[in-house]
Amino acid sequence: MVQASELRGAIPNEMLETLEQRGIKSLTPPQEMALKRGLLKGSNIVVASPTASGKTFIAEMAIANCVIRNRKKAVYVAPMRALVSEKYEEFKEAYPFMKIAISIGDLDSLDPWLSGYDIVFASTEKFDSLIRHGLNWLGEVGCIIIDEVHMLDDPGRGPTLEILITKLRRLCRSAQIVALSATIGNAKEIAEWLGAELVESDYRPVRLEKGVVFGGKAYFLDREDDLEGASSIPEIRIVQDTLSRGKQILIFYGTKRNAEASAERLSQTVNDALSRAERLRLSELSEVILHALSHPTAQCEKLSKLVAKGVAFHHSGLVNAQRHAIESAFRSGLLKAVCSTTTLGYGVNLPAHTVLIRDTSRYSEGMGSEKLSVNEVTQLLGRAGRPKYDTEGRGLLIAKARSEIMDIYERYINADLEPISSKLGVQPILRMHVLAFIAARMLKTKEGILAFLRETLYGYQFANTRELEVILGNVLSELESWRFIERKGSLYEPTRMGQRVSELYIDPLSAKWLIETLPKVTDELGYLFTVCNTLEMRPHVRATEEAFELLPGYDYLLEGSVISYDVDEPEKSLSTALALRDWADEKPERDIVKNYGTTPGTLFAKLNNADWMLYASTELAKLMHLGVSKLLELRIRTKYGVKKELLDLIRLEQVGRVRARLMYSNGIRRVADLRLPGSAEKVQRLFGKEVAKRIMEQL
Numbered sequence: 001m002v003q004a005s006e007l008r009g010a011i012p013n014e015m016l017e018t019l020e021q022r023g024i025k026s027l028t029p030p031q032e033m034a035l036k037r038g039l040l041k042g043s044n045i046v047v048a049s050p051t052a053s054g055k056t057f058i059a060e061m062a063i064a065n066c067v068i069r070n071r072k073k074a075v076y077v078a079p080m081r082a083l084v085s086e087k088y089e090e091f092k093e094a095y096p097f098m099k100i101a102i103s104i105g106d107l108d109s110l111d112p113w114l115s116g117y118d119i120v121f122a123s124t125e126k127f128d129s130l131i132r133h134g135l136n137w138l139g140e141v142g143c144i145i146i147d148e149v150h151m152l153d154d155p156g157r158g159p160t161l162e163i164l165i166t167k168l169r170r171l172c173r174s175a176q177i178v179a180l181s182a183t184i185g186n187a188k189e190i191a192e193w194l195g196a197e198l199v200e201s202d203y204r205p206v207r208l209e210k211g212v213v214f215g216g217k218a219y220f221l222d223r224e225d226d227l228e229g230a231s232s233i234p235e236i237r238i239v240q241d242t243l244s245r246g247k248q249i250l251i252f253y254g255t256k257r258n259a260e261a262s263a264e265r266l267s268q269t270v271n272d273a274l275s276r277a278e279r280l281r282l283s284e285l286s287e288v289i290l291h292a293l294s295h296p297t298a299q300c301e302k303l304s305k306l307v308a309k310g311v312a313f314h315h316s317g318l319v320n321a322q323r324h325a326i327e328s329a330f331r332s333g334l335l336k337a338v339c340s341t342t343t344l345g346y347g348v349n350l351p352a353h354t355v356l357i358r359d360t361s362r363y364s365e366g367m368g369s370e371k372l373s374v375n376e377v378t379q380l381l382g383r384a385g386r387p388k389y390d391t392e393g394r395g396l397l398i399a400k401a402r403s404e405i406m407d408i409y410e411r412y413i414n415a416d417l418e419p420i421s422s423k424l425g426v427q428p429i430l431r432m433h434v435l436a437f438i439a440a441r442m443l444k445t446k447e448g449i450l451a452f453l454r455e456t457l458y459g460y461q462f463a464n465t466r467e468l469e470v471i472l473g474n475v476l477s478e479l480e481s482w483r484f485i486e487r488k489g490s491l492y493e494p495t496r497m498g499q500r501v502s503e504l505y506i507d508p509l510s511a512k513w514l515i516e517t518l519p520k521v522t523d524e525l526g527y528l529f530t531v532c533n534t535l536e537m538r539p540h541v542r543a544t545e546e547a548f549e550l551l552p553g554y555d556y557l558l559e560g561s562v563i564s565y566d567v568d569e570p571e572k573s574l575s576t577a578l579a580l581r582d583w584a585d586e587k588p589e590r591d592i593v594k595n596y597g598t599t600p601g602t603l604f605a606k607l608n609n610a611d612w613m614l615y616a617s618t619e620l621a622k623l624m625h626l627g628v629s630k631l632l633e634l635r636i637r638t639k640y641g642v643k644k645e646l647l648d649l650i651r652l653e654q655v656g657r658v659r660a661r662l663m664y665s666n667g668i669r670r671v672a673d674l675r676l677p678g679s680a681e682k683v684q685r686l687f688g689k690e691v692a693k694r695i696m697e698q699l
């Protein structure tokens with residue numbers, strides 16, 4: 001084994017010094033192998049090695065070598081924003097001497113400030129959008145890390161990743177590519193596609209035992225373990241067993257509802273195992289969770305009660321502050337059990353000694369119910385036994401009958417990883433990227449685009465050029481008939497509108513709908529409906545009675561719509577619009593989530609998308625010379641959730657929808673009113689000294 005001290009001279013000194021305090025004494029085999037294959041000499045490398053085998057550190061060595069030695073920039077890209085932020089935080093702490101930036105937000109900005117940084121952490125979509133906006137420092141990039149590269153296989157996020165990788169290979173010809181994953185069945189093929197050396201290993205630093213639970217026992221390859229505890233419900237029994245070892249557990253479920261119901265079921269068991277001191281700290285955390293929003297929703301109350309008992313649920317319905325609080329309390333050992341959907345499934349380091357996959361199917365709006373793949377199960381179980389926290393780990397699945405034990409074993413544990421295959425070759429996905437090529441004037445002819453597509457994984461795996469040519473032909477004529485591109489001889493050029501649509505990073509089909517519909521809209525709800533009826537706003541909340549009643553009034557907007565719908569889909573998109581209207585009318589979150597059968601996390605995610613689509617609509621409306629004052633006002637109102645009369649007060653920092661309303665009803669109706677005699681006292685009486693001071697300072 002290569003000792004860390006032997007790395008002197010091989011990796012930059014600044015980096016060597018940080019190793020000891022991070023507990024890295026010797027290299028793991030994949031790390032060693034990556035060095036042998038030319039990691040520090042600029043070779044492209046694909047690393048296919050198990051979860052927790054230290055792939056991040058391979059990326060770190062490449063980055064440090066690139067930035068410190070070669071004085072070039074490095075880029076870290078991953079498809080999940082949460083993972084990008086986590087890695088960014090880790091790097092900032094480990095390498096205070098490097099200039100590190102993160103870019104995961106606004107898709108219509110060039111972020112020119114990024115050019116001053118050594119390392120840029122970005123989500124796939126954001127980096128793709130930076131390129132569309134003509135980012136000018138690609139020539140300085142010396143190293144590109146692609147983390148969780150198996151996401152190429154994901155129908156939702158894979159194609160953009162694939163296009164991005166292919167673009168980067170063309171635009172930064174001399175840059176090194178390092179792609180990482182624990183779950184690639186066809187690593188050799190992926191390495192060949194990338195012109196990369198392959199580092200393949202089955203090393204895992206911490207033993208992760210995988211088994212199947214039935215009755216009171218866990219069945220492993222070589223033995224059976226009796227589980228501590230008395231419960232006859234398998235999940236509870238496994239929790240009892242894990243707690244009796246003084247360890248923590250992470251449990252995965254197929255739906256949000258299942259995760260919540262289980263957390264409830266487990267709470268008594270976990271509560272019984274808590275110390276007095278822990279209960280005290282948990283009750284503080286419980287308060288924080290409860291007050292994450294101005295008025296607690298039913299979900300906030302439920303989560304807060306559970307947290308007081310040492311258990312939490314975790315899914316996309318939580319708001320960010322709650323998610324972070326829960327992750328950090330689990331990391332510090334305070335929360336003993338977390339019941340999660342797959343939101344905690346990829347790349348993260350958590351102190352879960354035991355991971356249990358309770359459901360082997362996953363349900364998502366839009367995709368329906370799907371069986372988990374071997375790759376996914378491997379990722380989820382791989383959250384157990386992380387070297388930073390544990391010396392061993394346990395990954396379990398549940399059998400419902402004795403006869404199922406072997407089946408599950410063969411299906412998931414003793415099984416080969418699935419190969420990664422491209423999901424690029426469908427028309428709706430290609431239309432967005434083809435427009436982007438032409439809009440950025442990167443590719444101008446059909447032949448040029450075809451040549452590019454042949455360089456993608458799709459082209460590499462399914463080299464049927466005929467088929468590709470047909471799809472591309474369709475996409476081009478569609479974009480041409482929508483007037484986003486124009487043909488001059490054999491050259492394609494973007495129209496002004498096409499250019500803007502590409503920069504706004506919206507689906508050309510949504511853009512077409514907006515362009516046709518916006519000029520017809522006459523009222524506020526009509527605007528919200530128009531915005532909500534785009535592909536970006538799917539999936540929708542449930543259709544309320546009000547939506548069914550009001551929809552006929554908007555039939556005139558839907559006439560000749562280019563978008564195709566499922567049953568009741570227009571009602572649902574109108575319903576989403578109504579939820580946004582309620583928010584902008586200052587209805588409390590609590591009532592909105594209840595009325596539309598949704599969760600705070602989902603509501604805020606929708607608000608975020610709506611903000612984006614309202615912005616895009618305003619930009620498109622400007623190009624069409626339509627009046628935009630209504631849209632602008634609506635955007636601010638939906639952003640802050642306020643009626644028109646609060647628009648002035650909401651400009652103040654520290655003042656959100658609730659405080660603004662309080663000020664207003666106490667006679668402070670505009671920022672200027674703060675100067676009136678007695679206002680300062682009033683504000684202090686309403687919000688306390690500290691907040692009042694921060695508000696008055698802004699005058």
Ligand SMILES: Nc1ncnc2c1ncn2[C@@H]1O[C@H](COP(=O)(O)OP(=O)(O)OP(=O)(O)O)[C@@H](O)[C@H]1O
Pocket residue numbers: 022023024025026027028031049050051052053054055056057181182346347348349382386387388
């Ligand atoms: N050589 C080493 N010695 C000791 N610990 C290490 C070493 N390399 C990495 N680690 C630690 O191992 C843990 C897991 O590493 P990392 O997050 O890179 O896993 P990974 O291979 O990316 O797994 P995943 O596929 O789950 O993302 C981290 O806490 C890291 O600090």
Ligand SMILES: [Mg+2]
Pocket residue numbers: 055056147347
């Ligand atoms: Mg990783």
